[in-house]
Amino acid sequence: KGSTHLSVVAVKNKLTPVWKDLARWGITSLGKGFYEFSFSSLEDVRRVRSIASWNLNPGTLKLFAWSKP
Numbered sequence: 001k002g003s004t005h006l007s008v009v010a011v012k013n014k015l016t017p018v019w020k021d022l023a024r025w026g027i028t029s030l031g032k033g034f035y036e037f038s039f040s041s042l043e044d045v046r047r048v049r050s051i052a053s054w055n056l057n058p059g060t061l062k063l064f065a066w067s068k069p
Contacts, residue, residue, distance in 0.1 A: 005033035006059060014056045019048065036066070
């Protein structure tokens, strides 16, 4: 509460140097500070998910698997 969520562009700009070894990936805002990521390979998904949270300085990105109901 009271914190401003990062835009998709801001998150992508912060993660691009960190995820530079990954193939193509994308990000979509789901609103309220939630984002959906897409990756071009299952191996990239595993690499990203092997780290529970990413420091975006300021802020932290916490990842969890999500599927549409």
